[in-house]
Amino acid sequence: MKQIKLLVIIFTLSITSLFGDEGMWTFNNPPYKLLKERYNFTPTKEWLEKIQLSSVRFNDGGSGSFISSTGLVLTNHHVALGQLQKMSSPEIDYVKVGFYANSNSKEIKCTDLELNVLISMENVTAKINSAVKSDMNPKDALEARKKIFASLEKESTEKTKLRSDIVTLYNGGEYWIYRYKKYTDVRLVFAPEQQIAFYGGDPDNFTFPRYDLDMTIFRIYENDKPLQSTNFLKWNSAGASENELVFVSGHPGSTNRLQTMAQFNFNRDYSYPARLKTFKFRIAALKKFSALNPENARKAKGQIFSLENSLKASLGEYDGLKNPAITATKQKEENELRSRLSLQSELNSKYSSSWSDIEFAYKKLISRYNDLLYRSLAGSTLASRGLTLVRFINETAKEDSKRLDGYHEAQLASLKMQLFSPAPIYSDMEEFVISARLNEIISVLGENDQFVKMVLKNKSIEQTAKDLSTSELINPEFRKKLSDGGISALNKSTDPMIVLMREYDAMSREMITWQDENISSVVTPAGEKIGKALFAVYGSDKSPDATFTLRLAYGSVKGYPMNGTIAPYKTVYGGLFTRAMEFDNKGDFELPKNYWDKKNKINPATPLNFVSTCDIIGGNSGSPVINTKGEIVGLIFDGNIESLVGRFVYDETSNRSVSVHTGGMMEAMRNIYDATELANEIENNN
Numbered sequence: 001m002k003q004i005k006l007l008v009i010i011f012t013l014s015i016t017s018l019f020g021d022e023g024m025w026t027f028n029n030p031p032y033k034l035l036k037e038r039y040n041f042t043p044t045k046e047w048l049e050k051i052q053l054s055s056v057r058f059n060d061g062g063s064g065s066f067i068s069s070t071g072l073v074l075t076n077h078h079v080a081l082g083q084l085q086k087m088s089s090p091e092i093d094y095v096k097v098g099f100y101a102n103s104n105s106k107e108i109k110c111t112d113l114e115l116n117v118l119i120s121m122e123n124v125t126a127k128i129n130s131a132v133k134s135d136m137n138p139k140d141a142l143e144a145r146k147k148i149f150a151s152l153e154k155e156s157t158e159k160t161k162l163r164s165d166i167v168t169l170y171n172g173g174e175y176w177i178y179r180y181k182k183y184t185d186v187r188l189v190f191a192p193e194q195q196i197a198f199y200g201g202d203p204d205n206f207t208f209p210r211y212d213l214d215m216t217i218f219r220i221y222e223n224d225k226p227l228q229s230t231n232f233l234k235w236n237s238a239g240a241s242e243n244e245l246v247f248v249s250g251h252p253g254s255t256n257r258l259q260t261m262a263q264f265n266f267n268r269d270y271s272y273p274a275r276l277k278t279f280k281f282r283i284a285a286l287k288k289f290s291a292l293n294p295e296n297a298r299k300a301k302g303q304i305f306s307l308e309n310s311l312k313a314s315l316g317e318y319d320g321l322k323n324p325a326i327t328a329t330k331q332k333e334e335n336e337l338r339s340r341l342s343l344q345s346e347l348n349s350k351y352s353s354s355w356s357d358i359e360f361a362y363k364k365l366i367s368r369y370n371d372l373l374y375r376s377l378a379g380s381t382l383a384s385r386g387l388t389l390v391r392f393i394n395e396t397a398k399e400d401s402k403r404l405d406g407y408h409e410a411q412l413a414s415l416k417m418q419l420f421s422p423a424p425i426y427s428d429m430e431e432f433v434i435s436a437r438l439n440e441i442i443s444v445l446g447e448n449d450q451f452v453k454m455v456l457k458n459k460s461i462e463q464t465a466k467d468l469s470t471s472e473l474i475n476p477e478f479r480k481k482l483s484d485g486g487i488s489a490l491n492k493s494t495d496p497m498i499v500l501m502r503e504y505d506a507m508s509r510e511m512i513t514w515q516d517e518n519i520s521s522v523v524t525p526a527g528e529k530i531g532k533a534l535f536a537v538y539g540s541d542k543s544p545d546a547t548f549t550l551r552l553a554y555g556s557v558k559g560y561p562m563n564g565t566i567a568p569y570k571t572v573y574g575g576l577f578t579r580a581m582e583f584d585n586k587g588d589f590e591l592p593k594n595y596w597d598k599k600n601k602i603n604p605a606t607p608l609n610f611v612s613t614c615d616i617i618g619g620n621s622g623s624p625v626i627n628t629k630g631e632i633v634g635l636i637f638d639g640n641i642e643s644l645v646g647r648f649v650y651d652e653t654s655n656r657s658v659s660v661h662t663g664g665m666m667e668a669m670r671n672i673y674d675a676t677e678l679a680n681e682i683e684n685n686n
Contacts, residue, residue, distance in 0.1 A: 021613040022650040023543035024252045024551035026169065027052050028121055028176075031543075035554060039245045041628055048552075050630055052118055053231035055249045055550055057180070058622065059114040059414065063250035064218075065624035067235060067632060068685045071220040071227030072189065073115065075622035076637045077197030078305070080216035083110045084191060085302035086423040093298050098193040102677050104226065107187035107219055112421035114414055115220060116180035118550045119162055124152055128175045138521035145524065147401045152177060153410040154400060164410055169544040171258055172524065173531025178549055184417065185221040190678055192216075192668065193592045194301075199576070201588030202308050206316065206641045208567055208658055210609045211576040214637035215665050217678065233624055235682050236631040237663045239607055240557045242569045248553040248614040248636055248657065250623025252546035255647050258534070259545075261334050262359035264648070268321035270366065272314060274373055278440065279311040282379050285436030289429055299426045313618065316644025329649055337530075340537050351533040354526040361522040372511055374441045375451040376504075377468075379433050381425050385473050386501035387508070388419050393483060393490045394505075404512070419483075425474040435465035454503060471497035548619050555613030560642075560654045567640075567656075569611055573667065574604030594672060601671040607661040610634060615650055616643070616657045625659050634659035 021038075025031050027048055035041050056064040062079030066072065077084075084094045087108055101107040131148035132141050149166045156164035162179040169176065191197075196213045204210060220227040240246050256267065283304060290300040320326050338355065341348050365372075377383035392415065395407035406415065438461045442452055456464050472478040472495050482489055482498070493499070534542065543551075559569040576591070577599065583589035595602075612625065616639055625634030639646065642654040666683070669675040 021553075021555035021652055022615050024255070024546050024553050024615055024617070025543045026121075027118075027550060027552060028123075029540050029543075030552055031554065033541075039554075039556075041245055047630055050231065051233075051247070051249045051552070051626060052550065054233045055118065055251075055624070057116040057118070057251045057548075057550070059116055060112075061253070061619065062621045063619065063623040063636075064115070065249070065622075065632060066229060066232035067217075067682055068232055069229060070681065070685075071222075071229065072232075072682065073186075073218045073220060074624070074632075074635060075216055075218070076214045076635065077191055077194065077216045078214060078309070078637070079622040080188075080191060080218070081194075081302050081305060083113055083188065084216075086111050087188065088298065090295055090298070094188075094191065095194050095301055096298070098673075099188055099191045100673055100675050100678070101187075101189050102675070104219075107189055110186045110188065110218070111423045112417055113184070113186045113218075114417060115183045115186055115218075116163060117183070118178055119181050120160075120179045122156075122177045122179075123174065124166070124177050125173075125175045127152065138525060139517055141525055142516055142521040146405065150401055150403070150405075150408045150410070153408060157410040163414070165549075167547055167549050169547065170531035170534055171545075172528030173535050174544075182413075183220045183222070183227070185224070187219050187221060188216070189219050190215075190217040190669070190673070190675055192673065194305075195590065195592050196595065198305070199589070199591075200579070202312065203588055205309060205312055206638060206644065208562075208609070208611055208640045208656060209571045209575065210638070210658055211571055211579055212609060212637060213660060213664065213668050215635055215660055232685065233626065233630065233632040234685065235662060235666075236627065236629075236633050237666045237683070238633075239610070239661045239663050240612075240625070240627055240633045242557055242559075244557050245628055246555060246557060246612055246614065246633060247626045248555075248612075248616055248620060248623045249626060250551065250553075250616070250620040250636065251548050252551055252553075252617040253548045253619030255546040255617055257545055257648060257650075258530070258542075260355050260358050260530070261331055262355070262362045264321070264327070264330055266362045266365070268318075270369055272318040272321060274369075275314055276311065276318065278378070279307050279314065281436050281440040282433065283307045283311065285432045286429070289432040296429070299429050313644055316641055317647050320645030320648055323645070326645060326649055337533065337537060341533055344536075347533065347536050351529045351536075354529040354533070357522055357526040361519050361526075365519050368511075368514065370444055371451075372515065374444050375449075375507065375511065377434060377437050377455070379437055380430055380468075382427075382430050382468065382471050382473050382497050383434070383501065385419065385425070385479065386471065386497040387505065388415070389473070389479055389482060390490065390498065390501045390505050392416075392419060393487055397487060404509075420476050420480050422476045427469045427471075427474055431465045431469035434468055435461055438464065451504075451507065454507070455500060467496050468500065471495050473497055546617055546619065553614045553616060553620075555615065555652075555657070557610055557612045559611065560640075560656055562654070567611070570607045570661065571609045572604060573602050573606050573608055573664070576608060577604070598672050602667060606663050606667045608664040609658060610661055611640065611656040611658055613652050613655070614657045615646065615655075617646060620657070633662050635662075635665070 023031055032042060054066045056073050058064055058079055062075060064073045064075035067074045088094045128148050132144045153164045153166055156177050160179055163182045165178050167176045167178050192213050199212050286300045286304050290297040341351060395403040400409050557569050559567045580589055580591045616636060620636050623636040624632045627633050636657055636659050638658040640656045646655055666679060669679040
């Protein structure tokens with residue numbers, strides 16, 4: 001019985017990868033053929049351009065879209081959570097109570113939020129291939145690649161005045177420059193309470209049926225005035241009907257569908273177990289800190305949410321890595337590509353060694369993986385700011401082409417925005433985080449590890465965490481003053497975290513160099529060859545792995561088989577109240593009081609959430625769901641539990657993206673939050 005079931009799963013995964021709504025497609029290569037064959041729809045150039053220019057990337061992670069001619073940007077509450085947390089104080093917690101500005105003057109400016117809009121794309125594959133010669137040794141090739149990347153980004157930024165990023169597609173089969181218009185004056189307009197934005201809490205996370213109002217609205221300003229633009233999505237409160245074709249335009253973070261089996265196995269055996277352990281350590285520390293008093297709970301709320309979300313997602317992905325059906329599918333895909341290559345002797349001689357090269361590199365990576373993973377104070381904002389400041393001062397003193405990645409001229413504006421952000425850093429929370437991280441490190445590396453000795457300096461974990469958390473780096477003015485003082489001021493500083501990061505920088509650079517010389521210098525060119533092999537065999541009929549760049553996914557609105565029954569394609573407000581009553585309106589299932597107060601004003605049949613077969617991943621949160629007319633009909637906020645294996649394979653049978661319905665959002669704005677001015681502004685643009 002088990003063997004038959006396994007064969008059925010393998011067969012299903014195989015055929016859906018060929019015929020399902022799979023793919024996160026670049027806007028220069030939309031799936032015209034598939035859309036025509038499956039849905040008899042062909043997007044026009046004008047349609048695609050409108051969608052592209054109406055889509056927004058949240059540079060701290062997530063997506064969004066313009067929904068008015070006056071700069072309104074719609075995204076998820078959980079994408080906005082970091083900014084809401086930074087705006088909050090002991091006096092008012094916007095995460096808990098929500099926010100609405102009924103006039104421009106009441107909108108709150110974000111401390112360090114950068115939004116990007118993709119303006120243009122340029123294929124620079126030929127330029128990069130000409131700079132990285134085929135006869136170069138791996139180390140020289142890697143350096144040449146870094147140099148040409150930095151040069152092209154700098155040249156493009158200076159010429160266009162747009163943020164310019166090199167984007168690697170198909171493992172290096174293609175290279176593009178993506179140019180973005182950057183906005184940094186972003187203000188909060190509307191956010192509901194987290195209790196309804198994340199209704200059902202962690203138990204309901206990555207599930208469906210779902211009842212979340214996971215939305216937030218910002219406004220972009222330019223020259224201190226609301227942005228005026230004709231590029232926005234018209235609002236359609238009717239939403240999408242069952243089986244209707246819809247699209248998702250967003251910025252999926254990363255997928256591993258084109259990785260080799262060696263990389264797949266490394267993730268299963270090393271990367272994910274370590275990641276899960278780290279999440280659990282940090283969550284435990286923050287919950288301990290949070291339990292001390294209500295103010296600590298407010299400070300830690302955002303990080304706990306983010307970590308628990310990542311933990312649940314990673315557990316689902318890890319289950320996928322261990323699933324023999326998925327392993328068999330991935331092995332079959334690799335075998336098929338290599339088999340087809342072997343039939344063409346010229347291609348085979350060029351590319352066939354790539355898989356063994358990557359396997360060799362990953363075996364070498366295992367030998368130092370614990371050092372690379374645990375020799376850092378990951379999770380500490382003070383440590384992150386300290387190391388960034390040390391490197392910023394040292395790197396900017398060098399010629400641009402010789403700097404570490406992240407510190408090139410074209411990258412500095414975004415880096416400085418984060419480095420000198422006035423967002424609060426809580427020293428008491430830092431103490432807990434650093435202590436937990438040190439306990440985690442010692443549990444793996446032991447007390448005699450070089451990094452452990454460097455940090456502790458014969459002191460206890462508790463004393464070390466206490467000392468480091470007193471760093472003046474919590475003050476943005478101190479960071480700016482130290483930066484302005486240059487290398488001399490940096491070397492004279494006696495700040496405990498700066499002293500540690502000055503010493504640690506050398507160790508960290510050694511690890512970067514080792515990775516470059518032993519891993520990246522092998523994996524990058526080998527991956528590039530596999531990318532070229534994919535092109536040679538399949539052309540551009542496969543979409544590239546996600547890279548946190550703008551992609552277009554498509555699918556239909558439909559339910560799916562679940563737990564021996566069928567999940568509906570939508571949920572409604574009536575179901576929200578029923579779910580609250582089923583759990584006695586307690587804990588994660590307690591509704592905010594104003595929902596009960598205004599229950600009679602709410603139409604119980606109004607859709608709240610819905611599902612579709614659109615192919616998404618983390619980073620797509622906040623993406624608009626769009627109909628064939630180019631209207632917004634929903635807001636992506638999650639995937640179901642079955643979607644988590646989508647990092648590795650796509651299965652249309654039960655993989656679903658979960659969205660907030662436009663009708664549900666409008667119902668809330670008008671009848672629960674009395675946000676009449678905002679609702680009118682959105683709907684009057686139609």
